[in-house]
Amino acid sequence: MEASQSSAQSQGFWASVRESLRGSHHDYTEGKLDRAILLLAVPMILEMAMESLFGVVDAFFVSSLGTEAVAAVALTESLLSILFGVAIGLSMAATAMVARRIGEKDPAGASVAAAQAIFVGIFCSLPITVIGVVFAPELLRLMGGEEAVIAVGQNFTRTISGTCSFIFLLFLNNAIFRGAGDAAIAMRVLWLANIINIVLNPCLILGLGPFPKMGLMGSAVASSIGRGCGVAFQFWVLFGGLSRIQVSWQQMRVNWEVLWRLLRVSGTGIAQVLITTTSWLGVVRLVSSFGSTALAGYMIAIRLIIFAILPAWGLSNAAATLVGQNLGAGKPERAEKSVYRAGLFNMIFLGTLAVAFIVFAEPLLRIFSRDPEVIRQGSECLRYICYGYGFYAWGMVVVQAFNGAGDTMTPTLINLACQWVFQIPLAWALAYPGGFGATGIYLAITISESVLAVVGFWAFRRGRWKLKKI
Numbered sequence: 001m002e003a004s005q006s007s008a009q010s011q012g013f014w015a016s017v018r019e020s021l022r023g024s025h026h027d028y029t030e031g032k033l034d035r036a037i038l039l040l041a042v043p044m045i046l047e048m049a050m051e052s053l054f055g056v057v058d059a060f061f062v063s064s065l066g067t068e069a070v071a072a073v074a075l076t077e078s079l080l081s082i083l084f085g086v087a088i089g090l091s092m093a094a095t096a097m098v099a100r101r102i103g104e105k106d107p108a109g110a111s112v113a114a115a116q117a118i119f120v121g122i123f124c125s126l127p128i129t130v131i132g133v134v135f136a137p138e139l140l141r142l143m144g145g146e147e148a149v150i151a152v153g154q155n156f157t158r159t160i161s162g163t164c165s166f167i168f169l170l171f172l173n174n175a176i177f178r179g180a181g182d183a184a185i186a187m188r189v190l191w192l193a194n195i196i197n198i199v200l201n202p203c204l205i206l207g208l209g210p211f212p213k214m215g216l217m218g219s220a221v222a223s224s225i226g227r228g229c230g231v232a233f234q235f236w237v238l239f240g241g242l243s244r245i246q247v248s249w250q251q252m253r254v255n256w257e258v259l260w261r262l263l264r265v266s267g268t269g270i271a272q273v274l275i276t277t278t279s280w281l282g283v284v285r286l287v288s289s290f291g292s293t294a295l296a297g298y299m300i301a302i303r304l305i306i307f308a309i310l311p312a313w314g315l316s317n318a319a320a321t322l323v324g325q326n327l328g329a330g331k332p333e334r335a336e337k338s339v340y341r342a343g344l345f346n347m348i349f350l351g352t353l354a355v356a357f358i359v360f361a362e363p364l365l366r367i368f369s370r371d372p373e374v375i376r377q378g379s380e381c382l383r384y385i386c387y388g389y390g391f392y393a394w395g396m397v398v399v400q401a402f403n404g405a406g407d408t409m410t411p412t413l414i415n416l417a418c419q420w421v422f423q424i425p426l427a428w429a430l431a432y433p434g435g436f437g438a439t440g441i442y443l444a445i446t447i448s449e450s451v452l453a454v455v456g457f458w459a460f461r462r463g464r465w466k467l468k469k470i
Contacts, residue, residue: 072216079281080164096324120172189234326338
């Protein structure tokens, strides 16, 4: 009896996984929560894995071009973290508004919100494009890049900046799909973009076959083409009626009421992410003061960390969708319970990855670099940051739960206190007066992010997010 019951549960699990990958029409405001989380989280985890793979693939092929090229990519991506911050902040609002309208059984309202999000994304990308293209060398110098790094990396920075609208739209359109519950479509978008990037990266960097040998520029071109193809696919789905949410050309006009609500929610969402990303810029600036090898080691370690963290954001994004849709359906208790279940699953997932990263830190770094000092710095960074993974797991889920409810202010204030008021001063104090050097910076990251998780969970338990109207 027990064996047959276990077999049935296993079959049910794999049937749900297959359904999640095909695309599910499940009502996430009804039925078992664990199944709802599974249906949303599996494609979201794979989507986030593909997003992180962009960075890992680039790092792998760029590492063959030398330390200056790796450092140039690290500084460029640090600068673009501002862009990512704006895009993610807008995505929070898009997911929250679309999910709330879907929960209210108002697909037309969800489509209008999606159209306004696309307008805002295109508009916001324009000034970032101009600044990045015109002032690339100055921006790299501002970030502490040595002259050799600037010489190698300035055209890379210009190319990535010139196509930043693709980055914006990838984030926003996938946020729309996730809010609607179409996580499988968002997953397919990034699979397409990554396959193109993986194929083109070595071809354009190394000049394989008929392709020109472009060096570091080849990585920028490959990434941009991959992202551009992903955006084209997104629009084909959105305007072709191939998802739960369909945007018509008639809806592609400004709706000031919806636009204002979107901006109100996304304003604090953008501030929330910019606080995080600018604090990361501060950390990168501190690390760069210890030389290019320390910066290269940190960059590779962070790529590996993101490779683990971004799939964990898949579970967190599942929680955000469930919170938004269930609040829209008038079921706040179900929304709260979904966060606890997602947090538990996330802790198990990240805890397992932390053990693997701590044990195999050096072999993992050797994949990306042969420089002994880069390997030492990177493995040390990797280990220290992974010590806090259990806390990060819960922190990520509760932060996304706030955002899914449309309460972007609470995590914004928490991020400000923990990352700027606490993390940056602590990193400086441990690195310089404390005499720990770069190790002190890594330790400060672990301590501050763990404190953030504890404070975030306390705020979530208070329950004020259940009253948020958007």
